[in-house]
Amino acid sequence: MTPEFSLIARYFTRPTPRAALGVGDDCALIGVADGHVLAVSTDTLVSGTHFFVDADPVKLGHKGLAVNLSDLAAMGAVPRYVTLALTLPSVDDAWLDAFSRGFFSLADRYNVELIGGDTTRGPLSMTLTVFGEVPLSSALRRDGAKAGDDVWVSGSLGGAALALKHMQSKVALKPNVFERAAERLHSPLPRIELGLALRGIASAAIDISDGLLADLGHICERSKLMAEIEWASVPLSPALLSVGPELRVPCGLAGGDDYELCFTAPAAMRARIDSIAAEVGVPMTRIGVMRQGDVGVVARDEKGELMTASAAGFDHFSS
Amino acid sequence: MTPEFSLIARYFTRPTPRAALGVGDDCALIGVADGHVLAVSTDTLVSGTHFFVDADPVKLGHKGLAVNLSDLAAMGAVPRYVTLALTLPSVDDAWLDAFSRGFFSLADRYNVELIGGDTTRGPLSMTLTVFGEVPLSSALRRDGAKAGDDVWVSGSLGGAALALKHMQSKVALKPNVFERAAERLHSPLPRIELGLALRGIASAAIDISDGLLADLGHICERSKLMAEIEWASVPLSPALLSVGPELRVPCGLAGGDDYELCFTAPAAMRARIDSIAAEVGVPMTRIGVMRQGDVGVVARDEKGELMTASAAGFDHFSS
Numbered sequence: 001m002t003p004e005f006s007l008i009a010r011y012f013t014r015p016t017p018r019a020a021l022g023v024g025d026d027c028a029l030i031g032v033a034d035g036h037v038l039a040v041s042t043d044t045l046v047s048g049t050h051f052f053v054d055a056d057p058v059k060l061g062h063k064g065l066a067v068n069l070s071d072l073a074a075m076g077a078v079p080r081y082v083t084l085a086l087t088l089p090s091v092d093d094a095w096l097d098a099f100s101r102g103f104f105s106l107a108d109r110y111n112v113e114l115i116g117g118d119t120t121r122g123p124l125s126m127t128l129t130v131f132g133e134v135p136l137s138s139a140l141r142r143d144g145a146k147a148g149d150d151v152w153v154s155g156s157l158g159g160a161a162l163a164l165k166h167m168q169s170k171v172a173l174k175p176n177v178f179e180r181a182a183e184r185l186h187s188p189l190p191r192i193e194l195g196l197a198l199r200g201i202a203s204a205a206i207d208i209s210d211g212l213l214a215d216l217g218h219i220c221e222r223s224k225l226m227a228e229i230e231w232a233s234v235p236l237s238p239a240l241l242s243v244g245p246e247l248r249v250p251c252g253l254a255g256g257d258d259y260e261l262c263f264t265a266p267a268a269m270r271a272r273i274d275s276i277a278a279e280v281g282v283p284m285t286r287i288g289v290m291r292q293g294d295v296g297v298v299a300r301d302e303k304g305e306l307m308t309a310s311a312a313g314f315d316h317f318s319s
Numbered sequence: 320m321t322p323e324f325s326l327i328a329r330y331f332t333r334p335t336p337r338a339a340l341g342v343g344d345d346c347a348l349i350g351v352a353d354g355h356v357l358a359v360s361t362d363t364l365v366s367g368t369h370f371f372v373d374a375d376p377v378k379l380g381h382k383g384l385a386v387n388l389s390d391l392a393a394m395g396a397v398p399r400y401v402t403l404a405l406t407l408p409s410v411d412d413a414w415l416d417a418f419s420r421g422f423f424s425l426a427d428r429y430n431v432e433l434i435g436g437d438t439t440r441g442p443l444s445m446t447l448t449v450f451g452e453v454p455l456s457s458a459l460r461r462d463g464a465k466a467g468d469d470v471w472v473s474g475s476l477g478g479a480a481l482a483l484k485h486m487q488s489k490v491a492l493k494p495n496v497f498e499r500a501a502e503r504l505h506s507p508l509p510r511i512e513l514g515l516a517l518r519g520i521a522s523a524a525i526d527i528s529d530g531l532l533a534d535l536g537h538i539c540e541r542s543k544l545m546a547e548i549e550w551a552s553v554p555l556s557p558a559l560l561s562v563g564p565e566l567r568v569p570c571g572l573a574g575g576d577d578y579e580l581c582f583t584a585p586a587a588m589r590a591r592i593d594s595i596a597a598e599v600g601v602p603m604t605r606i607g608v609m610r611q612g613d614v615g616v617v618a619r620d621e622k623g624e625l626m627t628a629s630a631a632g633f634d635h636f637s638s
Contacts, residue, residue: 020356021458021460024541025460025541026358026390026393026394026461026525027360027391027393027396028358028359029453031351031356031357031455037349037350038357040347040348040402040434040435041347042437042446043437044437044446046440046442047441049439049441050439072345074345074346075346083359084361085363085446087363115359116359116361118362122365122366122367122368123442123444125406129402129435132346139348141340142344205345222343222344
């Protein structure tokens, strides 16, 4: 039995009653219900790029899965399965035990089965591929927004980016402010219940991983429309509101890692969306409207003037 | 448009007519035929562990996909989809262009659709997740071997391990011998057609990625049997046969990376398997038999004596 095999057996093998075959063979075998499709997404987190090398492994196990489940939430899919490819500099039992606890704690919450894995030696990183189930006709795609649709955002934005700036010594936060913001950065909760509730309501949806401007920009590109948002309406995180105003645009519009949902919906759905907000316990804020026009996002300030904020979002290769 | 998005758009977006939705949304959407299941497998290749940092990117694109498709072959599944998570130290257009050519050349050969991806900055590595389709009842699992079944191996073994030893300066091969062996190491061909032909014939199957002893050992563990193999029957690669005998056991029994199939089948299937060998153009060799007994692999030499070769195979954390 090779160490690879025993690592997976020891830390990452749990019963997978839904899968026809789980961890331990060349492949896992999974079926899907009639008329449903599997929604599939893959994301990598690399030490030094997406997290610090000394990051708490419990939170890392949570976050690695959370950011992937967030893509299923943005599709309106029910989480079903995940594969985990973990690259480690060495076998550290305490680290693996903590990582697997963080991972399975979130997996159990959403009844996600780990059906496959690979452990390899190298610089610390992880790639997860998640699988969710959704009726093909109700998937929340990026390309369905219509001119006149409202633009909505769940929860609040900018907390995660603010915490990151503190950890990069670009800003010095008070301990209680940092703690609140860091919770958003390290322990994001995928908006699964919200994504499911938005089936048949939202015309397009995306999760905010790279920043509101960048991610709403993807809806614009795919739907071939302009999004016009009111800066004063954008819901900023309490931590961000408690610090100087100069951080609000960079963290609230261009800052990533919040994993809220941004979606569009016809104006006729406003009352339904307010009800959903109450049902799932997540505030929902209308921040603008989709229009015909140049494809992309424009933001207006309190006076109605166009803002010149960079629409770069989180840039994987320049940040 | 972030650089991540444009990298995927530029190098890794091709039409995906089979998928309900391909690259460019939060998730891809895929369906599966009635009575069929998806076979899913994930594998990571890390620079410095699985390949040299200056490896030819065309071959790397091929190999990354090949080693993953090999898991589908070992399951008897038809390749359908793949996701690619690529971590790169920097954006190198020439490298990406070459890598994507190697990747798509093999993907096209097996009509595999790239349905999702992620590009991140960090030490060079890649994680692929492949999806194949198979009727649940004909999947080639590891746990189906029966006492009395023959043990078979496709092709020849040890060429890849021999090339690796040369590249690690543990042995000095003549240029023509190295060239032949290196082909096996850098450009393995997944035994897809063979895996499909073995549906209903093989009782258990695995691909040889970690070495015959280690991988046949997994069939033993899952099937709770002993495998007894005749060392003299193991088909060794022509390159390995052309060098000194001291390399034959370490490369032929314990050397990985050949990506041949090892499978078990009832003796009544011998003639069928010989016909399949001719049909798919891959030699097939009977090397032993499955027995009741201690779970694991034993090898006998020409005199029928038990050999003491290490059963470690390729050890991801000690090699």
